[in-house]
Amino acid sequence: MPNIENLKKQAKTYLRWHREQYFPVAAQIRWILPRYRDQSDRAIMDADFRLSDTQELAARKHGFANWPALVEGIETMTKSTVLDSRRPLMLSAEPQLFVSDINASSQFYVRKLGFEIAFLYGEPPFYAQVFRGGARLNLRKVGAPVFDTGFRAREVDALSATLTVDDPKQLFLEYRAADASFHQPLRNEPWGARTFIVQDPDGNLIAFSGTAP
Structure with missing residues (x-):
């Protein structure tokens, strides 16, 4: 509601x-x-x-x-406490990232990016969800490399997810202090956004975007 x-x-x-x-x-x-x-x-x-x-x-x-x-x-x-029959609403989005090691990836998002673990599923785990504020990312284990050897050479800036934040500079400084791996440092974009991009251990590129000052 x-x-x-x-x-x-x-x-x-x-x-x-x-x-x-x-x-x-x-x-x-x-x-x-x-x-x-x-x-x-x-x-x-x-x-x-x-x-x-x-x-x-x-x-x-x-x-x-x-x-x-x-x-x-x-x-x-x-x-x-009864919902009416209006058109169904899309309340949120949860990008799914493919990873090679659920535990290692979960810890990366927790320790480096300040997320929390919502759940780990499977024995051993093959699926997980991490969250920070209103942002949620689903992690799905795959049995092969997430990207083929030539993908990043062909698609240098292909994103896996974009998260909107209220203060990109402060978050960038937090992640820099945590020694996160940046694909792109903080910068102002021509369309008025302020963005930076983090790369996770499997090569997923996560963009963080907010308004430029």
Whole structure:
């Protein structure tokens, strides 16, 4: 069930991203708000976007026509604890990474990247999930090398997952202190994001992205 306080923060974050010209938010605006459906990224980012617009964005993402309807719907669900029959919602994404050693990979994400282990499955383990904040990664053991010998030469920057963070610089400094292996250091991207990429022991590239200052 959506939490109204979290949704308020989400709406304010969307507004801040728009004001800071964080271009990835344009795709979400175009997809969710019909009046922007045929506009370019540039036109969307130049539009007069207000908190009421981002509240509508948050509401529509959760299947409601507008912010008042979302608030009323959450209050109703809280009282009845019964979900209505609106369109099913996608609540989260959990990228699956192929790894050669579940225990070693789990410890890498815990010790180097500050994740926690949600579960280990199998005897011996062949599947696991790690999490940090709202980000979850599923780890699946495979019996062969994760990437063939020529893959990285052909696809140098092919990502396995991208995680959105609120402070990429602080997280980068944390990972540097933990001696994590960086595929790409912290940098500002032309589209307004600030990113860095970590490489795990099996060669999976995990991007961390937030807004540039």
